[in-house]
Amino acid sequence: MADEPQIRVLPIQVANKIAAGEVVERPASVAKELIENAIDAGATQVDVAVAAGGRKLVSVSDNGRGMSRDDALLSIERHATSKIHDVDDIESIHTLGFRGEALAAIGSVSRFRLTTCRQGDVVGSEIVLAGGGIQDVRDIGCPPGTAIEIRDLFFNVPARRKFLRTQQTELFHIRDVFTIQALAHPEIGMSLTIDGREMHRLPAAENLDDRLRELFSPDLLKQLKMVGHMADGIEVTGKVSVPTVHRADRNEQYLFVNGRATSPALLSYAIREGYRGLLPRGRHPSVFLFLEMPPGWVDVNVHPTKREIRFRRPGDARDVVIAAIQKALSVTPAVTSEADVLPDVVGTIDHLPPVATELKIDDLPPTRAFKYPRPPAVGVSDSPMGDVFGPAPSGTSAPGSGNAEDAPASAAATPPTPEEFGTAPWAWCRVLGQVGGFYVVLETENGMVMMDPRASHERVLYDRFMRGVVDGAVQAQALLIPETVELPSRDAARVRRNLPLFCEMGFGLSEFGGSSFVVDALPSCFDGTSIDRLVTDMAQSLEEVGSRGGQHGKQEAMAQAACRSAVGTRQRLSLTEIESLVVDLAACEMPYTSPRGRPTLIFTSLNELHRKFGRK
Ligand code: ADP
């Protein structure tokens, strides 16, 4: 009795059931594993059907290579796989599966039916399991490929069944799985049928765009920018949303590494960084990003669901994604795609009649066309009408359009080369006037643009200021009469703690006892702003940002606040100021939103106008 061993090897069905706990969390996990198997089998058509949120049925059929009778019997054994042969293969995995666990695990917690036939075989095989036990194996006539039906998931694991959520929730996860695989493989035709209703029938597509159009609203595609970037042996392609489009959740962020869907925190961080300063707080972009790198650089063998991955060189992966997003966002907006080429216009008005606005519009030559070079040069005209802007007379430039050395004189001397065009939001534009005494209306080469001058001004100021901060070369200006600022005590404490940051940013700020400070110098771009408000707003931004993002994050928050108050206290802009603003904004790297994520520009293409007026 004492000698009877206490340790026993578990019967295989028990072991499988335990393993199922890791692989099969919910019906969507079944869908995921089966679709992945179909893709690994080289299918060009994959059809998915579910019933009752996947509890009753998850079925996946494919036209892939199918299995022989012997292979089919092996496929349901644990650790049986055709995808790797020895331990070294784990270092370079090219398939979605490789652990050989899924079918065994799924089979052990469901009623399982597999039919499969190889191309050219006269007869296929059918295998039926219940709770992992073989019920039936026989010949069957079926088309080449494999179909697997999983019914009554967890029928023999009541504890698990209880944890399933509502049908709606389970369906949400199933659709997510389907969408992910559909995005990863536009070349594969796919369908999804839910409770007998076909929800998606996606034809095999040429490219990601076609797939996106089928899967999402056609409008989404218009709001996406193309991503293409390669560095350090890592390639990033795909699409990301323009900064004016964002959502409250991250549900439209799809990331793939070597074709495998994944969502490592590292890449979420990279996405945030890529959009830093472009989105309002708490809002998220839509992204569809595909990273490709040598298989040895990613470890997918972290968790049975293979959703987690580890990068051998995480820093590189992160940096490449940030760079890819920034690159995608800093070129022309989506509406100026090839689809929006200028149609033939019947009858043009050569000379605009003078427009009566508060702007001195009569001073405008009839056509004010000009082209922009890339930053840092601030562009002026090489229009056929001659230089329209010329160097801005000192003192009339918009605040933030800055100092004498920024004046566009030198740019005027060297007209930009053609390659430099197209990176600004427009190749040429002219100011038509203002609406409501506020919004600026511009005509551009393929339509019109409404510009929010405040948001734009914030962007221009912010870019100029932050460039100075980052380079450690903020232009500061001593005040003739130093000013005292009295702050609420909490703000004062915060400013005191961050005095060195203020100094780095060009503020001559020192304690003056109690919660008072003396300001004797300011960054010159904030000349004319209420100092009291500037310092107060910056102090408050420190509270909002907390310690998030470290010094850099703090400085960005402070700069945003400073730019906001600088613009907020401005009076109405003069025409000259509007003109400089337009030029300066176009030269910004991210001209489409304010630093706080509000849109600066709203584009209406000529095509859109034609459409609205019923012209083809
Ligand atoms: P893994 O995918 O990790 O290899 P699975 O348990 O998912 O493990 O599948 C086991 C094996 O069964 C696979 O390696 C493959 O050879 C075979 N198999 C599974 N599904 C299919 C399918 N749809 N078409 C062809 N072969 C399949």
Ligand code: MG
């Ligand atoms: Mg598999």
